[in-house]
Amino acid sequence: MDLQNSTILITGGSSGIGLEMVKQLTEEGATIIITGRNLDALNKTKAQYPKVHIFQSDVSKQGDIEQLYKDVREQFPRLNIIVNNAGAMRLLNLQDSSIDLENITREININLTGTVQMVHQFLPHLLQQTTSAIVNVSSGIAFMPYSVAPIYSATKAGVRAYTQALRLQLQDTNVKVFEMIPPGVNTNLQNGWIVQPKPSQMMDVDKMVHVVVKSLKNDTLEMKPFMVNVLKTMSRIAPGMLMKYGHKEFEKFKAQSKTA
Numbered sequence: 001m002d003l004q005n006s007t008i009l010i011t012g013g014s015s016g017i018g019l020e021m022v023k024q025l026t027e028e029g030a031t032i033i034i035t036g037r038n039l040d041a042l043n044k045t046k047a048q049y050p051k052v053h054i055f056q057s058d059v060s061k062q063g064d065i066e067q068l069y070k071d072v073r074e075q076f077p078r079l080n081i082i083v084n085n086a087g088a089m090r091l092l093n094l095q096d097s098s099i100d101l102e103n104i105t106r107e108i109n110i111n112l113t114g115t116v117q118m119v120h121q122f123l124p125h126l127l128q129q130t131t132s133a134i135v136n137v138s139s140g141i142a143f144m145p146y147s148v149a150p151i152y153s154a155t156k157a158g159v160r161a162y163t164q165a166l167r168l169q170l171q172d173t174n175v176k177v178f179e180m181i182p183p184g185v186n187t188n189l190q191n192g193w194i195v196q197p198k199p200s201q202m203m204d205v206d207k208m209v210h211v212v213v214k215s216l217k218n219d220t221l222e223m224k225p226f227m228v229n230v231l232k233t234m235s236r237i238a239p240g241m242l243m244k245y246g247h248k249e250f251e252k253f254k255a256q257s258k259t260a
Contacts, residue, residue: 001133001176001216004029007079009072011059011118012086013052014041017137017185020209021083022049028213033076035059035068035086059086059114060106069121080132082122084115085180087137089152091253104151111155116162126175133176133216136163140183140228143235144242148250167221178215181224182208183231203227 008025012018013034022032026049035057036042042054053076057068072079088110092099115136126132139156146153160179167177184202203225215223224232234242 001081001131001219003213003216006081007031007033007076008081008083009033009035009076009079009122010083010085011035011057011114014038014045014054017180017182017205017209018083018085019045020205021085021212022052024206024209024213026051031076031078033072033079059084059118060109062117065114065117065121069125073125078129079122079125080129081135082118082126082133083135083137083180084118085135085137086114087111089149091148092150093250093254093257094150107151107155111152112158112162115159119166123175127173129174131174131176133178134166135178135180135212135216135223136166137180137182138163140181140224140231142181143228143232144239144246146249147243147247148253176219176221178221178223180212181222181228183225183227 003025008030010018010021010025010032011034013022013032014036018034018036022034022045025032031053032049032051033053033055034042034045035055037056037058039056042056046052046054055068055071057064059065088107090107092104119134119136123134126134136159138160139152141149141153142156142160144153160181163177163179170177182203185205185208186202208225211225212223214220231242
């Protein structure tokens with residue numbers, strides 16, 4: 001992809017991986033548009049990167065996506081890349097009956113439904129561009145059921161399956177379909193967790209986004225660092241051991257929740 005001459009829309013662009021993408025893609029000379037629910041965070045990003053264009057929009061709301069498409073298409077007719085980065089991840093005990101039905105599906109609406117609806121809304125426009133791309137963000141957790149974050153785990157497996165199907169359907173078009181597959185990354189996604197991940201097991205966000213930018217330039221459709229390749233291999237040769245190892249985090253979460 002020619003990033004210098006691209007116009008890129010990033011959902012969830014005011015924090016974490018999205019914010020680091022703003023930094024690195026701005027350095028590449030791309031025109032950057034970001035969305036998010038928090039207007040203060042968007043304005044803070046705009047102050048830090050004055051050339052960035054901001055839109056307050058929630059990917060879990062169909063009406064917001066429809067309005068975003070109308071506004072962006074009118075103001076940025078050369079938009080040619082969308083990055084479905086907005087996401088939420090919670091540690092959950094599925095036996096907790098205090099979580100109501102609307103709350104339990106929150107991550108589905110943001111991570112999976114939001115991605116599908118964004119693609120469906122913007123695809124006709126992307127098909128009209130000379131060269132365009134869709135970047136969907138899954139996770140290394142897509143390769144393993146992660147019991148401490150069960151809804152997140154399910155959504156990221158769903159994003160991966162959807163992205164692969166989308167790529168097959170669009171293989172004879174001008175739209176390239178990328179999948180960003182990060183491992184655990186040091187971002188604000190973990191803020192508020194009772195059980196904090198070990199920093200030594202997490203990847204620095206700038207290094208992850210460096211992989212993404214390099215993959216975009218080289219048209220490498222699966223954007224993943226080495227540790228995700230290891231995880232993918234382990235999920236094939238020793239899936240039971242991998243799930244058992246991951247389940248230890250749930251045991252810690254359950255124990256600490258009782259004392260909180």
